[in-house]
Amino acid sequence: MDMEKSQQVRQIIADTLFLSIDEVGEDASQDTLKNWDSLQQMNIVLALEQSFGVRFKPEEFTLMTSIEKILQHLQAKQA
């Protein structure tokens, strides 16, 4: 997996949740970060769209609940 992209995603999640990037590990998910709730989910995905210039389908919104899954969806968009 592209390290730079992973770093960027972690930064976006950290910024949106007001955390430092160190608190958002490679394995972070909705389950490990308590303020990553459904409202923040919307903000995170919209911020990802803006940062990477992509657009996700409504179905994808609810699936992108961890760094790993986000990277998979991003990869699929940009492949």
Next chain:
Amino acid sequence: MRKNIDLAIAANDAALAMALMAELWSVHAGLATAPLVLSWFNKLQSMGEGLDAKTLRLTVLRSFSVEPAVPLLKAAAMLGGVQLDVTLGDFNTYAQDLLSPDGPAYEVGTDAVILAVQTRDIAPDIWLGQGPLDEARVAAVIAEFAGLIDAFRSRSDAALVVHNLEQPAWPADGVLDGQSTGSQRDTIFRINAGIVQAATQHTGVYVLDYDGLVSRHGRACWSDEARWLTMRLPVAMENLHHLADEWLKHLVPISGKIAKALIVDLDNTLWGGVLGEDGPDGIELDGEYPGAAFQAVQRVLLDLSRRGIILGVCSKNDEGDALTVLRDHPGMLVRPDDFAVFKINWQDKATNIKAIAQELNIGTDAIAFLDDNAAERLWVRQSLPEVHVIEVSDDPLGYADALRAAPVFERLSVSSEDRQRKQHYADQRARQDLQGTVASLEDFYQSLDMHLDVFVVGASDIQRVAQLTQKTNQFNLTTRRYSEADIAKFVEDPAYMVYAARATDRFGDSGIIAVAMIAIADNHARLDTFLMSCRVIGRTVETAMLAVLARKLEDAGIKTLVGEFIPTPKNAPASEFLANHGFGEDQTLNLPAPSLQVPGWIKT
């Protein structure tokens, strides 16, 4: 850019960090940057950097998802010196929220409430163009809005901002819709007129022209149907910051964090080129590109002047040459008379701006500054962080829009005093010139031929009186800020006497320039508020006002008047007022007070 901001913050350079953040935001306002800006501000604040932000508590009641707009709003507000504390009503519960007394709109300390309701939610039939679009339907929708507004005003004094209704991008009847009255477009148009009428029944209720906002940014591109259907988020992501900015344009005047004066540079700001190098015939200023960009800036200046914003010039130039261009160049739209103050010299601009503030009798935090030169902007930010510096790119075609977009120039009401302000300052310049020619101060006062009319505040004066309590910083004993709704309440309350005064002199009518609010209990009176506009400071008007009030209180059988002075960083001009007018150590003036008289040179 991000790295540079981090570096600036690490180096404790708040001014540079602010300038870079403003620049970043002007290019990349959006969800990816908003949280960053907010966290940078947190850092600056935790370092104790003097960001004199004003806190405003806002509740948004809505019929649709606005969540992603909130961080955008907070970031834009922070960049304008307003710290927002935002509460959201639940999704589509705006009516319950307004009608139930313990709803989120009524939390103690709320300063402002936004009611954001869409056409398709409050009137789906009209949105879809179904059903009878008749007079009765129009009246019913207006009544629904009026009911919500009345319910709010009966329970809260906070400001209320109501979205009006948006037109559909595609009318149900196609082009046929444009051919008759009673059409979809016409129906919504009439409802919007009714909403304005309902709002003007109350003080402190304002209409946000949501339909205008949508059309300004392009109706066909405004919304995102997929996001509406799946997330109830109707506004396309790239437009969310326009919604946040429009909210801010209403919240900034509510917060009072406004600019009273705009100070502009000349070279490459009011005209293209450098006067000292290109000469009066070489500068670019006409109806063609690139001169037209500068005429557009000048047109905005004229608009702002009509709104009551004072204009001034601060330019490094030869004064005589620059004034000649201002007066004689055929391409100039603003003329010397449109400006209240000129600092055309080679001094640094921060020093000049400080002098301008003093001359205009306003704080430097009430000044906005437009300059094409990034170094000058940064210098002003560093020296005077409280000045509203307008960030612009190096393309002059963007300057006019940058001014129009700045929320510090927005006003929610404009009194006739505001409209005439330019004239007041011109009069004042003439007065100051006169001050130089007369011998003694007393002679000067005599020569002014001053009249002061003290009167009981009535309904038509409430707007101006509230505005004075909100804006007057210097000659203000207690600096208590009151909304129009507050003033209306005091006026009704028999335990209060609310007076204002109007001043005229040989140079013109200064309008309403002083306010006094007196609380009465038994035979004792308390001076809740006593303030005077800086326009008339230093002319003994305050003594005349107090003497007139003392006579009125004596006639009413009042035995004592208790004053109060609450010091602020700005109201030093009023600090000696009570002591100088017979109030004792205990701040009490015993009545009758025969030594307190209207000065001989003021007629009342």
